[in-house]
Amino acid sequence: MMNFKYFIFAISLVFVTENLSASVVELNGNFIQGSLITGATLPGTQIIHDGKSVRVSKTGNFAIGFGRNNKPDSQLEVTFPDGSKLTKSLKVKQRQYKIQRIDGLPPSKVTPRKPEVLKRIRDEVAMVKKARKLDDPRLDFLEGFDWPLTGPISGVYGSQRILNGKPRRPHYGVDVAAPVGTPVRAPADGLVTLSHPDMFYSGGTMIIDHGHGVSSSFLHLSKVIAEKGQYVKRGDIVAEVGSKGRSSGPHLDWRINLFEKRLDPQLFAKPMQN
Numbered sequence: 637m638m639n640f641k642y643f644i645f646a647i648s649l650v651f652v653t654e655n656l657s658a659s660v661v662e663l664n665g666n667f668i669q670g671s672l673i674t675g676a677t678l679p680g681t682q683i684i685h686d687g688k689s690v691r692v693s694k695t696g697n698f699a700i701g702f703g704r705n706n707k708p709d710s711q712l713e714v715t716f717p718d719g720s721k722l723t724k725s726l727k728v729k730q731r732q733y734k735i736q737r738i739d740g741l742p743p744s745k746v747t748p749r750k751p752e753v754l755k756r757i758r759d760e761v762a763m764v765k766k767a768r769k770l771d772d773p774r775l776d777f778l779e780g781f782d783w784p785l786t787g788p789i790s791g792v793y794g795s796q797r798i799l800n801g802k803p804r805r806p807h808y809g810v811d812v813a814a815p816v817g818t819p820v821r822a823p824a825d826g827l828v829t830l831s832h833p834d835m836f837y838s839g840g841t842m843i844i845d846h847g848h849g850v851s852s853s854f855l856h857l858s859k860v861i862a863e864k865g866q867y868v869k870r871g872d873i874v875a876e877v878g879s880k881g882r883s884s885g886p887h888l889d890w891r892i893n894l895f896e897k898r899l900d901p902q903l904f905a906k907p908m909q910n
Contacts, residue, residue, distance in 0.1 A: 771849050772827065817876050826852065837881050
């Protein structure tokens with residue numbers, strides 16, 4: 637099921653420069669915090685979004701995104717192959733996020749103190765960051781995303797979690813409740829950049845890169861099946877649901893990133909098929 641409170645049907649914007657009618661930028665998506673926007677323009681165009689350069693494919697396709705706390709105004713700067721320029725301010729809808737309370741977790745999972753555990757956490761964070769840095773020209777993300785599994789939504793993007801009474805970082809994924817061992821399928825084609833059997837916080841963890849810095853992450857897995865370096869197709873079984881790491885019950889935590897930007901799968905995933 638979708639969170640329709642924040643869902644807006646995709647729109648398409650076309651901007652045309654005064655000097656060259658063929659200089660077009662098309663943007664498709666939901667202009668709201670947490671959303672992925674796909675775009676198309678002339679091959680050879682250069683794009684800067686909020687001060688950062690954006691990869692534009694040989695066919696003129698690209699992706700931008702709005703993070704959880706994205707400001708209401710987002711800047712798009714475009715330089716077309718003929719040298720003409722376009723600057724456009726994009727209006728980003730702001731959201732209100734839920735507060736979630738989870739009690740009964742082992743204290744060691746809430747505030748680890750042992751040096752060896754802290755080192756393990758640092759090493760695992762570095763692995764995840766490296767896996768999400770890939771800037772590959774593949775355009776797998778353009779085909780959209782299926783749900784990796786079906787089930788009740790038990791946790792939503794952007795919510796602030798209070799663990800054992802202590803506020804923590806916001807939740808950056810969507811949780812789907814399912815029994816341990818439920819198959820997890822690739823939501824889109826992609827390259828597996830991380831396949832780890834048991835990380836401290838996230839348990840069994842997998843990251844699949846869909847091109848241009850867009851990646852899916854799957855957390856708390858009981859079993860990882862696809863291996864690092866393997867190219868998977870939409871619908872392939874890549875893992876199994878679990879409750880490893882910092883988890884209060886069996887579920888899949890599915891996340892989508894655009895490099896370091898954390899996005900909300902519920903905003904642009906296709907309807908869940910029960």
